[in-house]
Every structure is written in C-alpha cells, then in structure tokens.
Amino acid sequence: MVEFSGIKEIIKPENLVYKKTRIMTxxxxxxxxxxxxxxxxxxxxxxxxxxxxxxxxxxxxPVGCSVFMYNYxxxxxxxxxxxxxxxxxxxxxxxxxxxxxxxxxxxxxxxxIGTAETIHSCNRGENILIIFINNGIYGMTGGQMAPTTLPxxxxxTSPYGRDVKTMGYPLKIxxxxxxxxxxxxxxxxxxxxxANVKKxxxxxxxxxxxxxxxxxxxLIEIVSNCPSGWKxxxxxxxxxxxxxxxxxxxxxxxxxxxx
Amino acid sequence: MEKExxxxxxxxxxxxxxxxxxxxxxxxxxxxxxxxxxxxxMEANPAETTGMVVLQAESEIAAINMVYxxxxxxxxxxxxxxxxxxxxxxxxxxxxxxxxxxCLIVNVVRGGPGLxxxxxxxxxxxxxxxxxxxxxxxxxxxxxxSVQEMADFVDLSFELAFKYRNxxxxxxxxxxxxxxxxxxxxxxxxxxxxxxxxxTTGKPSTRERNIITSLDLDPNRQELFNRKLLAKYxxxxxxxxxxxxxxxxDAEYILVAYGTSARxxxxxxxxxxxxxxxxxxxxxxxxxxxxxxxxxxxxxxVKGMLSVEMSAGQMVEDVLLSVNGKVPVYHFGRMGGIxxxxxxxxxxxxxxxIGD
Numbered sequence: 001m002v003e004f005s006g007i008k009e010i011i012k013p014e015n016l017v018y019k020k021t022r023i024m025t026x027x028x029x030x031x032x033x034x035x036x037x038x039x040x041x042x043x044x045x046x047x048x049x050x051x052x053x054x055x056x057x058x059x060x061x062p063v064g065c066s067v068f069m070y071n072y073x074x075x076x077x078x079x080x081x082x083x084x085x086x087x088x089x090x091x092x093x094x095x096x097x098x099x100x101x102x103x104x105x106x107x108x109x110x111x112x113i114g115t116a117e118t119i120h121s122c123n124r125g126e127n128i129l130i131i132f133i134n135n136g137i138y139g140m141t142g143g144q145m146a147p148t149t150l151p152x153x154x155x156x157t158s159p160y161g162r163d164v165k166t167m168g169y170p171l172k173i174x175x176x177x178x179x180x181x182x183x184x185x186x187x188x189x190x191x192x193x194x195a196n197v198k199k200x201x202x203x204x205x206x207x208x209x210x211x212x213x214x215x216x217x218x219l220i221e222i223v224s225n226c227p228s229g230w231k232x233x234x235x236x237x238x239x240x241x242x243x244x245x246x247x248x249x250x251x252x253x254x255x256x257x258x259x
Numbered sequence: 260m261e262k263e264x265x266x267x268x269x270x271x272x273x274x275x276x277x278x279x280x281x282x283x284x285x286x287x288x289x290x291x292x293x294x295x296x297x298x299x300x301m302e303a304n305p306a307e308t309t310g311m312v313v314l315q316a317e318s319e320i321a322a323i324n325m326v327y328x329x330x331x332x333x334x335x336x337x338x339x340x341x342x343x344x345x346x347x348x349x350x351x352x353x354x355x356x357x358x359x360x361x362c363l364i365v366n367v368v369r370g371g372p373g374l375x376x377x378x379x380x381x382x383x384x385x386x387x388x389x390x391x392x393x394x395x396x397x398x399x400x401x402x403x404x405s406v407q408e409m410a411d412f413v414d415l416s417f418e419l420a421f422k423y424r425n426x427x428x429x430x431x432x433x434x435x436x437x438x439x440x441x442x443x444x445x446x447x448x449x450x451x452x453x454x455x456x457x458x459t460t461g462k463p464s465t466r467e468r469n470i471i472t473s474l475d476l477d478p479n480r481q482e483l484f485n486r487k488l489l490a491k492y493x494x495x496x497x498x499x500x501x502x503x504x505x506x507x508x509d510a511e512y513i514l515v516a517y518g519t520s521a522r523x524x525x526x527x528x529x530x531x532x533x534x535x536x537x538x539x540x541x542x543x544x545x546x547x548x549x550x551x552x553x554x555x556x557x558x559x560x561v562k563g564m565l566s567v568e569m570s571a572g573q574m575v576e577d578v579l580l581s582v583n584g585k586v587p588v589y590h591f592g593r594m595g596g597i598x599x600x601x602x603x604x605x606x607x608x609x610x611x612x613i614g615d
Contacts, residue, residue: 054461054462054464055461055462055463055464056461057461057462058332058459058460058461060328067474068474070468070470070472074462074468075461075462075468076459076460076461076462076468076469076470077459077468077469077470077471077472078327078328078331078459078470078471078472079358079470079471079472079473079474080324080327080328081324081327081350081351081354084320084321084324084327084351087316087320087321087322087324087325087328088324088325088327088328088331089328090314090321090325090328091284091286091312091314091324091325091326091327091328091329091332091336092328092329092331092332092459094284094312094314094329095283095284095312095328095329095332095334095336096332096460096461099460099461100461116317116318116320116321117317117320117321117324120316120317120321
C-alpha cells in the first residue's frame, strides 16, 4: 500500500491541474457511475464559464434522467414538461433575444414525445441550442425502449430485442433536423474518451457563437452510454456503444454553416 | 386619455385589448370559433409597434408551453383556444399552475364532448373551475358576458395573474367571441420593464439562480407546497369574488347564470316579472372564486334557484353547495351549441320551481 503521508504538502495551488468548474454547483450529481451525463454537463458548464455566459444563459431541462440538471449548473433554469423544452425555449429566446438559450434533452424527450416540438422549433430556425443525449433507452423510468433503441436491442419493454416489424425502426432525428432549412449547425458527438470530450466541447463553443448570429437552430447530438439501462459495466458500455451505436449513429458533422 | 369607441367581435376585442394592455407575447393555434384572435394579431403586427411577439405554434400543446417559457421570464404572455384545443393545453396549464406562473388563457367555448360542434356552449365549466389538468390546483376564472368585458378582462386577468402568480382563464363562449358590439378600448399602455424577482432572465452576480419548476420529489416539501397553494386559493376566495345582481332585492326566485346565459336570463327576469313572478338574476363574473357567500345569503331570502347554463348542468353543483340545502335548486340548459331562449328559461322556472 502506498503511503500518502506527504499529501498535504502536495495539495498546493501551484500543483493544481484540474478543478471543478465554477459554474457547477456543490450538489451531488444523481447520475449512475460511468454515465455520460456528468461529462456533458461539465463541458457545457466550462463553456458557460469560459465564454462569460453565466448572466446570459437560460437553460431548459427536460423530463428524464437530466430532469434535475437545474440543480447542477449555477445559471437560471426552467424545467419543461416532457418533450416540450424546444417550445419553452422558443418563447424565452423570442422574448429575450439577447440571451443564450439552450435545451438539454434525452432521446425519449426529444425524439418520441417531443418530436413535433423538436422538428418545428428547428424548422422555424429558433436561435437556440439543443443538446441531445442519445443513449438509446429510457434511463429514469428504468430501461424501457426508446425511439433510438437499436434493432434487436433488449430493454424492459423489448425484452426479446427490438423487433422492427412490430416496434418500428430507431429514429435518426438528428439526420431529419439537418435537412431542415431552419437548422444552422447539426453535429453528432460523444463524450466517452478525452479526444471526444475535446471535440464535443469545440462543437458547443461553435454553437454558442452561432446562436449570436441569429441564423438558426443548432443541434448537438451526444451519443452516450447507459450502463444501468444497458446492464453493463461503464467500460463494457462504452465498448458496446462504439461497436453498436456508432455504426447506426455515426459521429461527425451533419450540417455545417456555409461561411 | 379618452377611450376609443369601436364596433368589434369579442375575439377581435381580446386581441386589440392585448396589444393595448402591453402584452409581451401571444402564442396560439387556429381553432373555430376563436381564430380571429390570432388573425387580428397577425394583421395588426404589434411587433412593429409595441414589440409584442405573436407566434403561430405547431399545436396547442406547443403554444401553452411557449406561454410557460415566456411567463417564467416574467413576461405578460397569453394564449387562446376553444374547447378541444383547451383540452390539449391542460398539461401545460397544470405545469404553469404548479410553477406558479402568471398568464392568460382565453377559452372561447364550443359544444362537446370530442370534436363536438363549433357553436357556442358553456360545457367547459368543470374543466375551467375544478382544475382541468392533473393535481390540486385552481385557475382564476373570469366569465365575460359582453364584447366590452372580453376587452376589459385582459387587463384584469394580468393584474390578478401577477398579483397571485397564478394562471387566469377567461371563459368566454362562441357567441360572445363571434358577436359584434360596441366596445370602449383603453389607451395604449407601455410594455412593462419591471422584472419580477423570481423571473429567469439570466443570473446576474447579484442574486442566486432562479429555477422555475413544478417538481419536488420530497413528499413533505411537496405537501408544504400544496398547502401554500391552498392558502393562496383561500386568499383569492376571500378577496377576488366578483358578481353582478339584477333585480335580486325583492326576488323570490333567483336565476344564476354567467356569460351568454346571463344575458338571456336578464330578458327572462323581465318576462317573468311581466307574468307576476318575482325573479332576479345573479351573474357570477368570477367562476373561481365562486360567489358562494352571496348565493348562500340570497338562499335565505328566496324560494328557490335555477342555474341556467348551456351545458348538461355543471355550475349547478356549485350553486347547490352554496345554497347548502336551504331552498330547492334546479338546472336548466340547452346543449349541442344551442343558445337558450328567454322564454324557455321562464317555462323551466315555472315547471321546476313554482309549479302550475
């Protein structure tokens, strides 16, 4: 066993290489170990801090695992009804056009019950940022089939695997949004490796700047894992995600601004 | 400044009054018989004058959630619809009540259930006054009986909505929404620059972050919140009851009616008195809070009451509770989009309460 007797001498400001970003509150995250939500939250919080957006940002949290997101980022928040975050954000941005308005939604929220609100806010080109966490499952209610659940994938409401003949196909809603004239920047990223975290952070920073241009909706899909819902360890879930989710939901830009 | 006299439909009057009241945003979706509201606003284009946002949403559901978002920014926001559309809005309305947000919802009622008819009705009384969506909550409900009141109640609605941080419903009907009358319009008000302390407008360094939510998983805290709402509703019951009496001083029989039915019943009172029947009319202007105390007082002085509604009998339950067994109470109403005639009401009064 390694002795850390000298640890107090090591904890000094000059040795500090990583710390909690100021925008994250002291509240303990409610997410399961290994879940991507915490990382996605942190990246967004870092951007809000680095871009000086604390007094500009108004977030809209969804119904789903991230329903309590308003407890974790020290900004103004509204908690929306299931699927309605883009409609809520539409009004905020229309009434307060100088603010940075974003929604943070899961796949059930954004691509099932809120499909109409998602499509139409993007089609109107609302100047908001939509962050879409796609883990192919309903996490908060305990692992039911989502609109993005892969063919053959097991969940508590597709216990023999998703049969596309009776349960339909996984919805690539981000691809649909990219075809809409109202969307401005549409990309699909992940947060499961350090390299991907950097890419996602870059994408969010771009979207923050694009929102100031008033040229349309930005949507960033983050393909993520759900170790609890998928019944895997965090490491297994990330491997499974790479092998199964990424082929169906390939990472990269779907629509980039014509500059 | 003097009021401007115009000849308008009730729906148009609401729209014009909203602009003049300095409303910040209207979010709607077309449905008969209230579509003139959004049409009028789109044509008036107040974005160019007052800066008011007018948006046609993709559904009533989206529209009411836009109202949620706007109200949570501390803005004066409203929507309008008619019965089937109001049913769709119920999810958003209960969230708005649960988050204690001020707003105005106009319901220009048509007959139901289901798609029903596009003709006027008063069959949404239960939905408007007893909650409508899930959970323990109340809207403040105002019932206009004229085009003038449809205009005047816009300002009153926002005054009450912000005073109590509670959604207000203007419960009109297809007759008042569609008919034209003269209306005196208030002068243009400036849009308010005041930001309520609870509003989410971006967190400055000078205050804690504001969170608008209706969620609390802790049962004890949730119950405390429920008690807070109850206390608020009690205060509203105490302070905000509004009604109008017509020839009740010497009345032996009281008609209770709101909106279009109340206008019909004014004539019924006159007809009854011509036949030697001492009838009077009590018109609730607020349906929540209901004029319970006054109806109970009057019950001690009369022989019976008749609740006249364009429904199968909804408000009659509140009249019964108010009367509390002192005298007989009956209901008379036409349904399906049919407006009661004054003569029918008198006949009903005679057959149900007076006898041959």
